[in-house]
Amino acid sequence: MRSLKKTRRIQVLVLAAVALAGSAALIGYGFRDGINFFRSPSQVAEAPPPPSEVFRIGGLVEEGSIVRGEGTSVTFRVTDGGASIPATYTGVLPDLFNEGEGMVGTGSYVDGVFVATEVLARHDETYMPKEVIDALKEQGVYQTPES
Template sequence: MALARLKKRRRIQVVALAAVALVVSTALIGYAMRDGINFFRSPSEVMAEPPRADEVFRIGGLVEEGTLVRGQGERVSFAVTDGGASVPVVFTGVLPDLFEENQGMVGTGRYVDGTFEATEILAKHDETYMPKEVVDALKEQGVYQAPEAGS
């Protein structure tokens, strides 16, 4: 009888320990991923509802013509637009080779004091590629033009 109670108690302890380990591991995974999840916003969404200064997110659209300014060293400023709104962007670093005005781009960073401070800039892969989020945002604004076949 005592042996049965001891086995039952040991089984309950093992199950309780496993449940605690599962809760702790889930909490640690969630904590580790909190900075890895970046939401996408179009320039119109950023201007309509500006995010908090500590929120990291992705912004995408077209590099607005006439706004690309190269500063001292690797500092670059430009505006990204979706046809409905423009957001000024600053970036310090090396831009991708395919980065240019009137081309699609996606940037990761924070919106601070009316300027998107990018930590990473991605440009299109080839003449026809544009990220799905950017295409969707441009379609919503009615400014998306599908690439011509064969070009």
């Protein structure tokens, strides 16, 4: 026969394991739509993600690629020097969004076009996200900003 102390200890351990598993499940459920992986245009061209996956893409807006459509619709190309991905966005673009400037967009890759739901541009003339700098350095395109 087991002692009462040993039985209690087993019950506490089982309860702790169930609580830990429940916590992990709740955290995973909470993050299911909140985790957006960053990809460079070269990575998207090399291994296109499924249309259902929401991710972030970053690079430079290709020179001569911005085409403004009806209303607030805009098409452009995002490049890291190694690959160029066509993108489309409907909405108001940030003031600093321009050709040759860094940008990060959130959206999905549908039928060979990145459909952005959010577009972020540099918030000043010198800042660029670390992920974009790393992707540009990998392609040998990044130039250190002049002070």
